[in-house]
Amino acid sequence: MFMVLDPETIREQLASRLAELQVRAAHVHAARIEPVNPDSSEAATEKEDDEVLEGEEALIMLEIAAVRAAISRLDAGTYGVCARCGQGIDPRRLGVQHEAALCLSCATSLYD
Numbered sequence: 001m002f003m004v005l006d007p008e009t010i011r012e013q014l015a016s017r018l019a020e021l022q023v024r025a026a027h028v029h030a031a032r033i034e035p036v037n038p039d040s041s042e043a044a045t046e047k048e049d050d051e052v053l054e055g056e057e058a059l060i061m062l063e064i065a066a067v068r069a070a071i072s073r074l075d076a077g078t079y080g081v082c083a084r085c086g087q088g089i090d091p092r093r094l095g096v097q098h099e100a101a102l103c104l105s106c107a108t109s110l111y112d
């Protein structure tokens with residue numbers, strides 16, 4: 001089925017995705033900066049957890065940047081246009097991944 005994407009719906013979904021990511025980022029950040037008690041027998045585990053949280057926070061920040069970029073492309077009227085080759089991105093791809101900046105073939109060729 002060919003899906004027609006309504007820019008306003010996309011914008012709403014991107015905005016709520018952004019809000020959700022910001023809440024998650026705040027939680028992860030708060031958990032990460034919680035002071036570690038060096039006398040605690042759990043200090044080593046807490047340090048490991050911090051590294052996991054740091055990785056998670058970095059991923060969330062990347063996603064936030066991608067969603068923000070998608071919102072600016074909506075504003076600029078370039079949403080749905082591949083940032084690399086300039087071809088239209090398959091709406092089915094955008095339907096699944098609203099923040100996609102590249103068409104499928106460009107996105108795949110990045111990993112070749």
Ligand SMILES: [Zn+2]
Pocket residue numbers: 082083084085086087102103104105106107
């Ligand atoms: Zn492309």
